[in-house]
Amino acid sequence: MHDTLDFPDLLRLIDRRGAAFRAAVAAAPSLDVPVPTCPEWTLADLVRHLGEGRRAWAATIAAGPDATAKAAPPKTAPQEREALLDWLAAATRELLDALREAGPDRRCWAWWGKSQTPLTCAGVARRQLHEMAVHTYDAQVAAGVPEPVPAEVALDGVEEFLLTFCTTTVAWPHEPAAADYHATEGRSWRNWLSADGSRAARVIAPPAEGDAATASARGTANELVLALYGRIPLDSLELGGSRRLFDQLIDWDPEQ
Template sequence: MNNDALMAHLHEDVIAMQATALAGGPDLDRAVPTCPGWTVTELLGHLWVIQTWVQSILRARELQPTPQAGPSPVADFIDGIPDFLTAMRAITADEPCWNFGPEPRRAGWWIRRQAHEHSIHRFDLGAALGSTPTVDAALAADGVDEVLSVFYPRQVRLGRIEPITETIRIAADDTGDEWVLGDGDPVASVTADACALYLGVWKRRDLAAVARIDGDAAAVRRTLGVALAP
């Protein structure tokens, strides 16, 4: 997915969450079932922290300290949106900039990362408020690719998980995208629509329960039980 499309999705999701924040009221105290321990207020505060952190990285082009949420996280989130979107639109994709992806590290990497940061948290917000926003199939497929090509190797590199030993083929039956997780010949395949796969690899759904599994179902459950994304 190109950066223009990713930016369009990011803008849509940020504005939708801004509308929820502006509405306020008792909804802000609701628990977020897909983020155990968080309320809507804490979810919006988390997004403000991420947005502020990313802006500081884009300015310095180097890793920066993570800010702390203040006493008014919802107001901070609302007030910070114009500057955040301006900073994201101003990115020159090929400029060198720190990120936690593979080399070469470029500023444009943050467009993809923030598109998915906000997409998955918009889903979380919907889960808290009793709705289930639909994730565009192309965006969802790109998000699966990000988890498998960026987060999984990063988790292994940091020693948070062991490399997967049972190779699994993952296929999106609506977009035609396919991935192979692990090395060697697949022992099983997991097939579902891209949105289900996206929410599954981000631990928002039990993928094994909604996907079609062919081959070694036990291997699929073991593999999908690994924390591919943080």
């Protein structure tokens, strides 16, 4: 397993998660089954969301570094399952083709401008992988065949979530704090929160004496990433320190 996913890894795993998503849809009793992890959505809604989103991002990437907004997706999804799966596969290919054509370092519009995730095609590819990974889990739950997020994807997913959703230049509105996240696979991260904003990083060495986190969460990478996305309860993890800090983090919605 690579310590850090590079651009070819991201493209490879987007393709694999796309295939796993389509397999879950094919295995479901019907497209009308509800998606428990996405309230008020049916499986058909989830497929359309994923396909329209991938096409919109493909068009945004193709628009080049001067694009100032996400492209509007064409709403042309077919109704019949086999045709819908073909449409979704084509959307994933459009996304991958656009990313390959642009390359990892080209700038790209994205909504996370105040976070630590770069506004590059590599940053977009990483975000696309993890959106597809979590929605693959959603589709598997709807089909009754849930599987853990693969460790290679889940480990990167914890880090990407923290960097994209949990970092900002907007001031933290509470007392300064730090939250630690520990994957049982042997990787840890810290999220620092202060009046200067929020930043996160992978932690290599144990914290020095007197540098304990305000709160901590431990679990497998799969459990961590699903809890961060609200797919399983936070209490599924081994929690330490101030539970109140996690409640504050969940309630905090700084403008990105």
